[in-house]
Amino acid sequence: xxxxxxxxxxxxxxxxxxxxxxxxxxxxxxxxxxxxxxxxxxxxxxxxxxxxxxxxxxxxxxxxxxxxxxxxxxxxxxxxxxxxxxxxxxxxxxxxxxxxxxxxxxxxxxxxxxxxxxxxxxxxxxxxxxxxxxxxxxxxxxxxxxxxxxxxxxxxxxxxxxxxxxxxxxxxxxxxxxxxxxxxxxxxxxxxxxxxxxxxxxxxxxxxxxxxxxxxxxxxxxxxxxxxxxxxxxxxxxx
Ligand SMILES: [Zn+2]
Numbered sequence: 159x160x161x162x163x164x165x166x167x168x169x170x171x172x173x174x175x176x177x178x179x180x181x182x183x184x185x186x187x188x189x190x191x192x193x194x195x196x197x198x199x200x201x202x203x204x205x206x207x208x209x210x211x212x213x214x215x216x217x218x219x220x221x222x223x224x225x226x227x228x229x230x231x232x233x234x235x236x237x238x239x240x241x242x243x244x245x246x247x248x249x250x251x252x253x254x255x256x257x258x259x260x261x262x263x264x265x266x267x268x269x270x271x272x273x274x275x276x277x278x279x280x281x282x283x284x285x286x287x288x289x290x291x292x293x294x295x296x297x298x299x300x301x302x303x304x305x306x307x308x309x310x311x312x313x314x315x316x317x318x319x320x321x322x323x324x325x326x327x328x329x330x331x332x333x334x335x336x337x338x339x340x341x342x343x344x345x346x347x348x349x350x351x352x353x354x355x356x357x358x359x360x361x362x363x364x365x366x367x368x369x370x371x372x373x374x375x376x377x378x379x380x381x382x383x384x385x386x387x388x389x390x391x392x393x394x395x396x397x
Contacts, residue, residue: 220276235248251393255380277376283302286299286302316377317374330359
């Protein structure tokens with residue numbers, strides 16, 4: 159009886175294995191289903207730069223140098239103060255020299271269990287014009303006709319906040335693009351936690367070589383560099 163059960167089991171096991179060979183073999187339907195599932199579970203691939211012969215002024219896509227940054231630009235959707243989608247895609251482009259300083263800041267922050275979330279980077283001059291049409295207030299939006307324009311138009315300024323390693327934003331007291339004195343870095347009427355978050359961001363960016371804006375806790379520009387105003391569109395055709 160024992161032998162009969164064993165041989166029955168062996169026949170059954172062979173039948174199953176034969177069936178599974180069929181599923182993984184020439185029969186393409188189950189295979190293509192597996193491929194679809196595999197693709198859906200994969201994160202979008204970012205092609206990293208292979209040639210690193212950039213000059214300080216090269217406009218580069220930040221996450222192609224270091225994929226650990228979180229990039230979520232409100233101007234790439236209509237969830238911003240203009241209520242208009244200003245960028246055709248969500249890409250943080252910046253001068254190579256600025257990118258290296260951002261990587262330095264991000265590495266310092268990662269030691270403390272947080273990292274940078276990019277809210278705005280290089281901004282083409284034509285986008286600055288659109289922004290000025292909606293909000294012509296030079297305290298918060300640089301006048302595109304002033305000759306100076308914005309440091310974003312020169313690719314040397316970024317808007318950033320802090321997130322934990324799961325991507326949750328730390329409390330900075332006001333949202334991004336809050337137009338009021340509570341957004342000033344000198345405004346200190348906040349809880350100790352908010353002040354600590356702001357100080358961590360500000361001090362780390364300072365260590366990495368950035369100057370802080372007087373009116374926006376999120377805005378920083380790299381010290382000692384001055385590149386020309388650009389109107390090159392974002393490279394949205396690249397994946
Ligand atoms: Zn800014």
